[in-house]
Amino acid sequence: MVTVEDYVARTEGTCGEEKDVVVTFKHDRKNEAIQRIMKRAKMQKSIANMIFELAFEGVSFRLYPSGRAIFRSLKDKEELHRVLCGLLL
């Protein structure tokens, strides 16, 4: 059975006032992860084709072609896991 861990290499809190979470996708599955996310989330804005501002089930986040995403204002790890399940599985 495919799990979120099959796509995600690591998650880490960002440094700065906003307590965001940066998700790094596994190198060999990052393209697949990006494709799935782009298909399921709603595009809000694209900046120079380098930063994609997306929304999914009330959560806004930014996706980067290098295979990372930054999620904002999440309540806890469980919410992140729930959102990632919805986006990737």
Add this chain to the structure above:
Amino acid sequence: MLDPYKVREDFPILKREINGHPLVYFDNAATSQKPSQVIDAIKNYYERSNANVHRAVHTLSQEASELYENAHEEVAKFINANDMEEIVFVRGTTEAINLVAYAWGLPNLGKNDEVLVTLMEHHSNIVPWENLSRIGGFRVKYAQANTDGTLNYEAFEQTITDKTKIVCFSHVSNVTGIVNDVKRIVKAAHNHGALTLIDGAQSVPHLCVDVKDLGMDLLAFSGHKMLAPTGTGVLYGKKEILEKMGPFHGGGEMIRDVTFNSATRRCSVVWAGLPWKFEAGTPNVSGGIGLMAAVKYLKNVGMKNVETHEEMLTSYAIEHMQDLGNVEIYGPHNASEKCGIIPFGVKGLSSHDVALSLDAYGIMIRSGYHCAQPLHQLLKLKSSARASFYIYNTREEVDKFIEVLKEIERP
């Protein structure tokens, strides 16, 4: 004059590609890359001379001890200390400051005493003092900085009183890159009988630092920001100050005698001489040897050349960044007052957006607080992006950096 293209040949990592682009490493204020000379010195040590130091009479131990002591001597010469007795090897700047806080601060600071730091400090020069003040009962005072992140020298000098026992400040800010007037502050501190501890993490790798000329009592810096391996750093201290200080950690290497007294049923301890009194346990021998190779490398390049090259790059980058309407450089813009560090933001984007956009083009910069949250509060910033240069960076790399910024800063 420094030729960065020639220098680059010594750095194997710079041949790497990241995300399909040649690596541009602009995160030198966090750590530097390592030349083959440093990597080979460590490899050679493990292949030829690895043994524990100051313990055995056999040939390998003697060789390792000699190399390790030579490393201390080399660092002493690099910063113009008297000799290796004034050079303590530690894990980095953070450990050096903690060493001073606990080994000097704990026995010397009491209820009516004050420790003076500045608001531009890295957390490593704030947290040890705040932690210790909860044990020692002394007060930690913060010298006021200007709204652009520079020091307010008049206010600083007025904050130093006879209660001030130690003044701790960075030579170069790790956020703005501003070079502080060490001589002026040291003089003001000494006028009140206070010691001075300088955080040289961002200055020793980039400037000619002469401890005698600057007059400081104690200097902390990291090896890994000056081409040496991670886990290396130095505490310089005037001999008379280090001699009066008790050790930080206890164990092997740092003692001369441990004798059991059957009457008192306790052990009495005689400490080893300087600098070994502060280097308990088996030290990071290979790291020290790597640091020696790094210092030799920098001496060969010439620290004046390092300064000139970084000032040229900083000035060039600032000039082009100022042309971008939605890019804001934080703090002073004059490269001659700075040391190869440019903090900035792009309108509408977080610092992490900027860092990840540049990452997609193989350009590595830092984003966030850079372990200096109080300074970000002062500058009224949620976080900042930071580009920082070193000897192997080129104008071409700055051009590439500007090109990507141009792409993302468009409204």
